[in-house]
Amino acid sequence: MGNVRRVPTSTIEPPADAEAPRRHPKAPGPGERTREHHSQCRGCADVPGSLRIRSWVEDDGVSVRSRFDVLDEHQGGPGLLHGGLLMTAFDDALGTAHTQVVRAAVTARMETDFRRPVPVGTTLWLRSRVDAVVGRKVYTSGVAYLGELDGEVAGTARALFVKVGAEHFLKHSRPEDLEALGASREVIEAARAAP
Numbered sequence: 791m792g793n794v795r796r797v798p799t800s801t802i803e804p805p806a807d808a809e810a811p812r813r814h815p816k817a818p819g820p821g822e823r824t825r826e827h828h829s830q831c832r833g834c835a836d837v838p839g840s841l842r843i844r845s846w847v848e849d850d851g852v853s854v855r856s857r858f859d860v861l862d863e864h865q866g867g868p869g870l871l872h873g874g875l876l877m878t879a880f881d882d883a884l885g886t887a888h889t890q891v892v893r894a895a896v897t898a899r900m901e902t903d904f905r906r907p908v909p910v911g912t913t914l915w916l917r918s919r920v921d922a923v924v925g926r927k928v929y930t931s932g933v934a935y936l937g938e939l940d941g942e943v944a945g946t947a948r949a950l951f952v953k954v955g956a957e958h959f960l961k962h963s964r965p966e967d968l969e970a971l972g973a974s975r976e977v978i979e980a981a982r983a984a985p
């Protein structure tokens with residue numbers, strides 16, 4: 791292991807004095823379904839290979855509840871949910887909570903505690919919230935419950951999202967995917983040429 795470079799990691803503890811997050815005026819309101827991240831999102835869009843996670847806004851307008859039906863195709867151990875797919879579910883649900891507060895942000899760091907095995911056939915319910923927004927940093931946390939909201943805890947997660955602008959996608963996404971979203975070749979090339 792001597793040749794493995796150690797990459798420094800950093801804390802994602804939200805600062806204690808941060809202001810309470812407020813709902814973005816264009817975000818859906820309490821009780822409404824949230825929007826999918828985009829039409830091909832493998833977390834929440836209705837496409838093959840997606841976890842098909844569905845989320846709704848809670849009464850506070852900021853938190854969300856999400857539903858994930860665990861199927862055969864989500865197995866890791868025999869008849870049990872793959873841990874990485876629980877992380878995907880958290881990434882999607884926490885990444886949906888942040889869209890209630892900020893326009894676009896991407897996951898920078900996430901940590902997950904796996905507390906109970908999740909059998910195939912279970913419906914997982916997740917509660918996710920934004921704890922604080924400080925500059926570009928969006929601190930989120932969530933809980934996944936077995937079978938019913940506030941039931942037995944299957945896992946918990948925290949994630950730091952970092953706000954990005956359209957240039958993040960213009961620079962890094964495949965050009966054909968950007969063109970499908972309406973971006974012109976000139977705009978894409980200009981974003982890629984920028985420092």
Ligand SMILES: CCCCC/C=C\C/C=C\C/C=C\C/C=C\CCCC(=O)SCCNC(=O)CCNC(=O)[C@H](O)C(C)(C)COP(=O)(O)OP(=O)(O)OC[C@H]1O[C@@H](n2cnc3c(N)ncnc32)[C@H](O)[C@@H]1OP(=O)(O)O
Nearest residue numbers: 800827828881885894895896897898899952956959971973
């Ligand atoms: C027509 C045009 C179309 C445009 C497209 C429009 C819309 C697209 C539609 C929807 C998609 C929107 C969102 C998707 C959201 C959710 C989907 C589920 C979630 C995901 O699937 S998402 C994919 C996985 N995700 C990534 O693909 C990120 C890869 N990554 C990066 O792209 C960079 O790494 C980035 C941007 C994160 C930061 O880079 P950067 O250069 O902008 O900023 P910088 O490094 O300065 O960080 C700023 C401050 O965050 C702190 N910080 C950074 N990283 C940290 C860490 N790991 N731990 C602790 N602190 C950290 C720094 O310490 C600093 O803090 P401080 O200011 O206090 O010093």
